[in-house]
Amino acid sequence: AQSVTQPDIHITVSEGASLELRCNYSYGATPYLFWYVQSPGQGLQLLLKYFSGDTLVQGIKGFEAEFKRSQSSFNLRKPSVHWSDAAEYFCAVANSSASKIIFGSGTRLSIRP
Amino acid sequence: DAGVIQSPRHEVTEMGQEVTLRCKPISGHDYLFWYRQTMMRGLELLIYFNNNVPIDDSGMPEDRFSAKMPNASFSTLKIQPSEPRDSAVYFCASSLGQGSPLHFGNGTRLTVT
Numbered sequence: 001a002q003s004v005t006q007p008d009i010h011i012t013v014s015e016g017a018s019l020e021l022r023c024n025y026s027y028g029a030t031p032y033l034f035w036y037v038q039s040p041g042q043g044l045q046l047l048l049k050y051f052s053g054d055t056l057v058q059g060i061k062g063f064e065a066e067f068k069r070s071q072s073s074f075n076l077r078k079p080s081v082h083w084s085d086a087a088e089y090f091c092a093v094a095n096s097s098a099s100k101i102i103f104g105s106g107t108r109l110s111i112r113p
Numbered sequence: 114d115a116g117v118i119q120s121p122r123h124e125v126t127e128m129g130q131e132v133t134l135r136c137k138p139i140s141g142h143d144y145l146f147w148y149r150q151t152m153m154r155g156l157e158l159l160i161y162f163n164n165n166v167p168i169d170d171s172g173m174p175e176d177r178f179s180a181k182m183p184n185a186s187f188s189t190l191k192i193q194p195s196e197p198r199d200s201a202v203y204f205c206a207s208s209l210g211q212g213s214p215l216h217f218g219n220g221t222r223l224t225v226t
Contacts, residue, residue, distance in 0.1 A: 043217025099161070100168075100169055
């Protein structure tokens with residue numbers, strides 16, 4: 001069975017600073033990996049996904065993530081954060097048929113003015 | 114497209130009462146998911162359907178929980194009898210499957226007193 005770990009519960013960064021949110025997964029085969037963002041009172045929105053090919057994937061809102069098989073990681077990055085990026089971020093992994101999607105516990109991002 | 118529609122948006126009920134949450138997926142989406150979100154446990158997958166058939170209900174907490182999908186445009190999640198520990202936000206999501214992104218509803222915030 002697949003599982004996801006997001007070791008950081010809450011991160012605060014200054015506006016304009018770079019960001020990296022950590023995600024580690026566990027799955028026996030090649031995983032399908034996702035990052036979603038949740039704004040208060042809303043459902044989740046897809047930022048980006050990795051299925052195969054280039055291990056560096058680009059997403060919406062200037063986010064990118066890198067798949068590192070040797071480290072079982074799929075960290076999310078952004079070179080310069082904006083106040084509007086404050087939200088909860090979830091990493092997710094899907095099974096080989098990409099149908100069962102399991103989420104990590106989330107990382108809450110706060111932006112310091 | 115109206116997106117995934119969940120009702121009610123908020124539900125407050127007393128312990129022991131039956132609660133029914135409703136979901137209308139996006140037309141054409143073959144997969145439907147029910148998730149529960151709490152501070153303590155994060156976002157948990159309860160059950161998911163493919164073409165109206167339950168595929169994996171291993172996340173359903175106990176027999177008090179049941180979910181149905183009588184047709185491609187409607188699903189319910191029922192709790193009977195409800196307990197205070199069921200208080201959470203319940204999300205419905207749908208997708209085309211095979212790695213396509215999940216589209217989430219805005220959730221139902223359930224409070225059991």
